Amino acid sequence: MSTDRPRYKHIDDVERLDYYEKGGYHPIQIGDYLHKQYRIVHKLGHGSYSTIWLARDEGLSRYVAIKVGTSGSNHKDFDIPNRLADHFAGEETRGRALVPSVLDRFDIDGPNGIHPCLVTKPAMCSLADTVEAGSFDPFRTDVARALAAQLAMAVAYTHSAGLVHGDIHFGNLLPRMPTGIDDLTDQQLYERYGLPEPEAVVREDGQPLSSPSVPSNVYACIWMGKPSNELSLDESKLILSDFGTAFSPDEESRFISYTPLEICPPEARFEPTKSLTFPSDVWSLGCMVWAILGAKPLLGSWLFGPDNATAAQVDILGPMPDDWWEKWGSPKKTELFHGNGKPKPGRSVWTLERLFEDSIQEPRREMGMEMIGEDERKAIFEMVKGMLKFSPSQRLSAQQVLETEWMRKWAIPEAERTWGTEGL
Numbered sequence: 001m002s003t004d005r006p007r008y009k010h011i012d013d014v015e016r017l018d019y020y021e022k023g024g025y026h027p028i029q030i031g032d033y034l035h036k037q038y039r040i041v042h043k044l045g046h047g048s049y050s051t052i053w054l055a056r057d058e059g060l061s062r063y064v065a066i067k068v069g070t071s072g073s074n075h076k077d078f079d080i081p082n083r084l085a086d087h088f089a090g091e092e093t094r095g096r097a098l099v100p101s102v103l104d105r106f107d108i109d110g111p112n113g114i115h116p117c118l119v120t121k122p123a124m125c126s127l128a129d130t131v132e133a134g135s136f137d138p139f140r141t142d143v144a145r146a147l148a149a150q151l152a153m154a155v156a157y158t159h160s161a162g163l164v165h166g167d168i169h170f171g172n173l174l175p176r177m178p179t180g181i182d183d184l185t186d187q188q189l190y191e192r193y194g195l196p197e198p199e200a201v202v203r204e205d206g207q208p209l210s211s212p213s214v215p216s217n218v219y220a221c222i223w224m225g226k227p228s229n230e231l232s233l234d235e236s237k238l239i240l241s242d243f244g245t246a247f248s249p250d251e252e253s254r255f256i257s258y259t260p261l262e263i264c265p266p267e268a269r270f271e272p273t274k275s276l277t278f279p280s281d282v283w284s285l286g287c288m289v290w291a292i293l294g295a296k297p298l299l300g301s302w303l304f305g306p307d308n309a310t311a312a313q314v315d316i317l318g319p320m321p322d323d324w325w326e327k328w329g330s331p332k333k334t335e336l337f338h339g340n341g342k343p344k345p346g347r348s349v350w351t352l353e354r355l356f357e358d359s360i361q362e363p364r365r366e367m368g369m370e371m372i373g374e375d376e377r378k379a380i381f382e383m384v385k386g387m388l389k390f391s392p393s394q395r396l397s398a399q400q401v402l403e404t405e406w407m408r409k410w411a412i413p414e415a416e417r418t419w420g421t422e423g424l
C-alpha cells in the first residue's frame, strides 16, 4: 500500500480508513450486492487483510458471512478450509465441524483491485469480543471445558491434514450462531441486534472524497454476542477461523511466529534459524486452553516485550534449556534471576499455582460458579505442562492432548454435550 495516503478524521471501532486505496480494502456499503446474490445487511468484523460482512443470500434465503480480502495480498488461506475438507473427503473425521465450511468463493473487481471473497456461515462474534463484553469474567465451567476441548480437536484436525494454524487466539475463535437466525427478516434482525449506523468518512484536509477507492460511510460491527459469563453450552459450538498465517511445514519453512506475544512459542525467539512446526501451535493451544479457563491470558497483557514474556515463562514453567538460558543476554535476566529458573529471593513470582488461584478459581468463587476440584486441577496442570514444554520436541502433540486425562474425563464430554445429536 502507498505511503502517501490522504488522512481521514478518526472514527472509533472501525477498520483502518487509509487501507481504502489500491491494493487495500474494497469499499462496501449496507445494501450493496456482491456477486449479484448477496445483499450486505451489516458489518461483522475487520482485520488487517479483510472486512467481514453479514449478507443475505437472496438465492437461498439465509444469512452468510462474507470475508472480502484486500486486493494486494496473497489470500491463499481462503482456500484452506476447502483443502482441509478435500484432505478428509469421504472420511468421518472429528473436527471437521470446527473449521469454517465454504459456502461460496468468488472474486470481485473494484476500484482498489480484485478482491477474493469467502462465504461461510456467520458466527455470533469472536471469543475476544465475549471476553471483553464480560469484563474478563470467566466462562461457565462447563462452557470453558467444552470450548477448550473443541479448540484442541480443531487444532488436531488441522495438524492431521499437515497444516499448522499459526495464529490461535481469542479473536480467531468464533462461537457459532444458534439456529433460527435465517428466519429473521432484515427488520427483525435489526430490531434484535440494532441498525447499522453509518459514520461519514471525512478527510482531515477538508477535501471531498473524490476517489471511488474510499467508501462514503463506514460501520461499527453488529453485536450478536454475549458476555463470557452468559454464554451457555448451547451457544458454545466453536469455529477455529482465519487460516491467514497457516502453513504446511512439509512445503514451507517458517521462521517467524505471527502470534501475539502472550501466546508466541519461545522457540521463535531462541531457535530463530529452525523452522516452526506443529509444536508451535501446541504452545499457543496450551496458552489458550488456560486463557479459556481463566478468560485471561496465561502470560498477562502486562507483558511489555519479549524479555518480560521470557521471564514470565520461566517463573511459570521453571528452567529453560541451558543453551537458551545462555543465549538470553538481556539485563532483565540478571535483574530477575540468579540462575536458570531461580528467581531472585524476595521477588513476587507468579507461579502456575498462583495464577490458577488468581485467574481461574477466585473469579469463579466470587461469582458463585462451579469451582474446579482438586483432581481436575491436577489433570489440567499435567496437560498444560505437557503442552508448555520449552523444548518443542518434548511437547505433547495435539492428538496426545486429546488423550490426556483432563480432555477425556472433563472436557471432551462437555464438548459432546454441546453438539448433542448433531455430533462433532
Ligand SMILES: Nc1ncnc2c1ncn2[C@@H]1O[C@H](COP(=O)(O)OP(=O)(O)OP(=O)(O)O)[C@@H](O)[C@H]1O
Binding pocket: 044, 045, 046, 047, 048, 049, 050, 051, 052, 065, 067, 120, 121, 122, 123, 124, 125, 126, 171, 172, 174, 241, 242, 244
Ligand atoms: N464468519 C464470521 N462470523 C462472524 N464474525 C466473523 C466471521 N469471520 C470473522 N469475523 C469477525 O471478524 C474479525 C476479523 O476476522 P479475521 O481475523 O478472519 O480477519 P483478518 O483480516 O484475517 O484478520 P487478521 O488481522 O487477524 O489477519 C474476527 O475477529 C471476528 O470478530
